[in-house]
Amino acid sequence: MAKVEITVNGVKHAREVEDRALLANFLRDELGLTGTHIGCDTSQCGCCTVHVNGQAVKSCSMLAVQANGAEVVTIEGMAKNGALHPIQQAFTECHGLQCGFCTPGMIMAVAGLLKDNPNPTDEEIYHGLEGNLCRCTGYINIVKAVKRSAELLGGK
Amino acid sequence: MYQFHYVKAKSLQEAGEFLAAHPDAKLLAGGMTLIPTLKARLAQPSHLVDVGGLAELAGIEVKDGKLRVGAGARHREVAMSAVVRKAIPALAELAGVIGDPQVRNLGTMGGSVANNDPAADYPAAVLALGATVVTMRREIPADDFFQGMFATALEPDEIVVRVVFPVPKRAAYAKFPHPASGYAMAGVFVAENADGVRVAVTGAGPGVFRWQEAEAALGKNLSPAALEGLTVEAEGLNEDMHATREYRANLVAVMAKRAVAKIAGK
CATH class of the missing domain: 3.10.20.30 (Beta-grasp domain)
Incomplete structure (x- = not known):
């Protein structure tokens, strides 16, 4: 121990x-x-x-x-005082999930990605999320949610 | 996972002494290979000796015209390092395509080199650049260091401290990653060094190897055209559920051309 x-x-x-x-x-x-x-x-x-x-x-x-x-x-630890974190907000708005099982990991990975690169291109998003699998969505709305996250976080 | 005892090493010397005294102990740095291996119960070490974060293994610098990368340098650090990008951009690029971001945030240069996974990326760079692996007790040239699948010249209690890379004139890496794991199905690192062109291949064979026929051809003419018609012998290459050896042999030729095209385009 x-x-x-x-x-x-x-x-x-x-x-x-x-x-x-x-x-x-x-x-x-x-x-x-x-x-x-x-x-x-x-x-x-x-x-x-x-x-x-x-x-x-x-x-x-x-x-x-x-x-x-x-x-x-x-x-x-992402939501503060009952308000969703902007990345959580973006996943909600863009419906960046279906069953939601991968979502917590996706959101934490996106937070890491956007810290390094506040305005990622589609290619950079694909590369940045290589460590996260989603078996429902086909990733289309996840990529949209990442772009929306970047907007909400003021990257654009 | 089987039981083991965790030991946090305070110094390199302490870690070395512990390994010498406990033959079934294993070093833990980033853990990106070791922990999944333990989870699958493919190994049963008595102790894990954690050298993660040791200051003696940190640091990336150019000294005496050579790039020195501490064994504890994470893949992310190497990928983002301004020093590496300036000295050997191909090495930074290679580090940026290892595994996935979470793996790159923890995995280390020393761990990758010491583990010598036949599909790991770093061994190709170390071999093609003619780097030197520096341990606590000696300096081992890359040509002697890698000895086939998961085998190296390291003694059981010998710890890699840093890897020293001569700065090449030009270099590039191209790999065909396995789509799920990110490991190289075939990866080729081509370097134009002061003493000639070296081509190292990972992922395709039982261990990283030099493709000498390609080196000779590229030594005369460093362009993709020089590789036209050259093929590696499929016999002896890896064959598994992902690819036949013939397919891997073809990938080697294609990746080599892509790497050379990147060099020629620079």
Whole structure:
């Protein structure tokens, strides 16, 4: 077992975790933050994407102990004071989802993408979302939602 | 995932000593190969020794005319580094097409090189550029370092500290990625170095290899036309559910031409 202190969505949590516990399981099972989804066992789907120290990572492919001392932001940390984050707003407006399972990971990945590149082209969006799979939409409305997110965030 | 003990190394020396004392321990840096491997129960290390974030493995700089990339440099850092983009733009470009953004945010140069996955991207650059892999105890030329599928010249307790790349006159990388994993079905790195042209191929064979026939042809004429009619022998290449060896052999020739076209276009 290992002692960790991880700040999640601005709140510091001190816990004892198994050495092999994945960050995704820590968030879901220890903290009850089930917005972080686990869609595969092979590190490919990206549903579990969260930000660790400001960068998008797959929380299913990182140990909780590796995040010791880190700042983590999950989908639950995006909306502020009951108002959706602009990326959440854009996914709603553009219907950038169908079943919604991939959506939390998509939104966290988009947040990472737009931080590096506030006005991505379609090509850059495809490349930037290569780590996230959606099995419903065919991605058309997701790409629209990313462009709308860029507008709402003032990139354009 | 099987049980293991996690150890956070405070220094490179401590990590090296721990590995020497525990033969079943494994190094953990970005974990982008190791953790999925553990999740699939394909390995059962006794300990994971975390060298992620060690200052001794950080840093990207040009020194004595060579680009030095710390083993702990994340793919994202290499892709975005102004130093790398200026010295060897093809290396930055290669780093930017490894895996996906989340993988690039964690995966490291040292991890990729030490793991020597036959479909990884970095080994092609390291071999084509004639780079040197620097460990805690010696310097290993790329030609000696890579020894076939997942095999390298590294001793079990030897840690890669940095990779030193001579700056080429021109270089380019072209890969045909597997559409799901992003790994190279075939990737070809072509470098015009001070001492001639080198062509390294990843993804197609059991390990990264040099295509010497292409090197000879491109040494005389660095243009896609020089590769016309040249083919790699399909015998001995990888064959799996994704592609036959003949298909991979063809991809190598196509990717080589694309890389050379990029160079010639510059």
